[in-house]
Amino acid sequence: MKVQMTVNCRQVSGEVEGRTLLVTFLRDGQGLTGTHTGCDTSQCGACTVHVNGQQVKSCTMFAVEAEGAEVATIEGMANADGSLSVLQQAFQDYHGLQCGFCTPGMVMAAASLLAKNPRPSEAEVRRHLEGNICRCTGYHNIVKAIMAASGQHVTAVAAE
Amino acid sequence: MYNFDFVKPSTVEEAVAALQDDEAQPLSGGQTLIPSMKQRLNAPGTLVSLLGIEALKGISSADGVLTIGGVTNHATVAAEAGAYPALAALAAQIGDPAVRNRGTIGGSLANNDPAACYPAAALASGATIVTNSREIAVDDFFQGMFTTDLEEGEIITSVKFPIPEVASYQKFEQPASRFALTGVFVTKYADGVRVAITGASEEGVFRWAEAEEALTANFSADALAALAVPSNAMITDLHGTAEYRAHLCKVMTGRAVAAAH
Incomplete structure (x- = not known):
């Protein structure tokens, strides 16, 4: 069946099966491989994207369910001139990634948090990341990056 | 995952008609159904998405009753069920933010996972489950693990x-899945206290009658001192033994009473 949606402000369409996951449509159909399939069981959050402004796990949603929706992925996060957004730059500055596999999902989850809560506490950041797993960093630098991106001092972010 | 046909009706009537097909199943938020289809535990011939039915969405409050549409997601309940704070708090603790943006209250209740949170809230609140054809008292609704009074389609x-006078839900979380290892929802109404426990029993969510009686007489954690939940029907798995869960039932009930407001 045919599906069409807006991905990063661009109208796209494609032929999918009912069972085609949104993440598969984005990666294989649209070539947007920044959205990662990690666990494929909705645990890890590497596939996190925004659908109509809400963060979702794109491995646990069918492409046909996004018919007519506005989808945002990591490829749409950079500034118009291609430079990194404040949030992405903070991940680099604070070493908020090591292997990078979880990073697209982390950035999308963090962007969703900051859109609703522009100055979250450290506890709020950690709680918001419950559905995003990182096996490298131990999370501290990710938390620092998000706190810094929200314009807060991060020297007080302590190891938990 | 096996393939299926997908339909997205815009009215309850159209959805009910589409579900007459023996191979058809309703799809709400899909946060349980899609993973189970990936594992081929479930293979519907047709999925009937309910998310296009506007009449099933939203929250309203009148005459001491909070009404939540069947496909209202957890994030919406967390944000908009302020008339029943303990219920909003429960919704805010389900899964993680992405799951809460998709998963729905109707899906959770219809699935009746033995460790899900919403069944405890519904049972402790004496809720009424409204369907396309009838109203079901919650005491008749849950019929054991993954089983409810709902008919096919x-x-x-x-x-x-x-809405109770006071209430609290206390969840002892299984940290990997964020389901309740044991969760207790306590409510106090003018006519008595109700205690519903999820995550613990092999029969799914259940009411702890002895605790309800004791707490109706004396709404204090001290009233539970002489009580114990028998462990013989409790779940044993790698996360906890039956005896551990039975103990958690009492501990979490006490915490819920202490926290109820």
Whole structure:
């Protein structure tokens, strides 16, 4: 069946099966491989994207369910001139990634948090990341990056 | 995952008609159904998405009753069920933010996972489950693990929660899944206390009658001192033994009473 949606402000369409996951449509159909399939069981959050402004796990949603929706992925996060957004730059500055596999999902989850809560506490950041797993960093630098991106001092972010 | 046909009706009537097909199943938020289809535990021939039915969405409050549309997601309940704070707090603790943006109250109740949170809230609140064809008292609704009174093709259209004087849900979380290892929802109404426990029993969510009686007489954690939940029907798995869960039932009930407001 045919599906069409807006991905990063661009109208796209494609032929999918009912069972085609949104993440598969984005990666294989649209070539947007920044959205990662990690666990494929909705645990890890590497596939996190925004659908109509809400963060979702794109491995646990069918492409046909996004018919007519506005989808945002990591490829749409950079500034118009291609430079990194404040949030992405903070991940680099604070070493908020090591292997990078979880990073697209982390950035999308963090962007969703900051859109609703522009100055979250450290506890709020950690709680918001419950559905995003990182096996490298131990999370501290990710938390620092998000706190810094929200314009807060991060020297007080302590190891938990 | 096996393939399926997908339909997205815009009215309850159209959805009910589409579900007459023996191979058809309703799809709400999909946060349980899609993973189970990936594992080929479930293979519907047709999925009937309920998310296009506007009449099933939203929250309203009138005459001491909070009514939540069947496909209202957890994030919406967390944000908009302020008339029943303990219920909003429960919704805010389900899964993680992405799951809460998809998963729905009707899906959770219809699935009746033995460790899900919403069944405890519904049972402790004496809720009424409203479907396309009838109203079901919650005491008749849950019929054991993953089993409810719903007929094939019957859709939960809304859930009515009488708002208690005070209430609290205390979840001892299984940290990997964020389901309740044991969760207890305690409510206090003018006519008595109700205690519903999820995550613990092999029969799914249940009411702890002895605790209800004791707490109705004396709404204090001290009233539970002489009580114990028998461990013989409790779940044993790698996360905890039956005895551990039985103990958690009492501990979490006490915490819920202490926290109720």
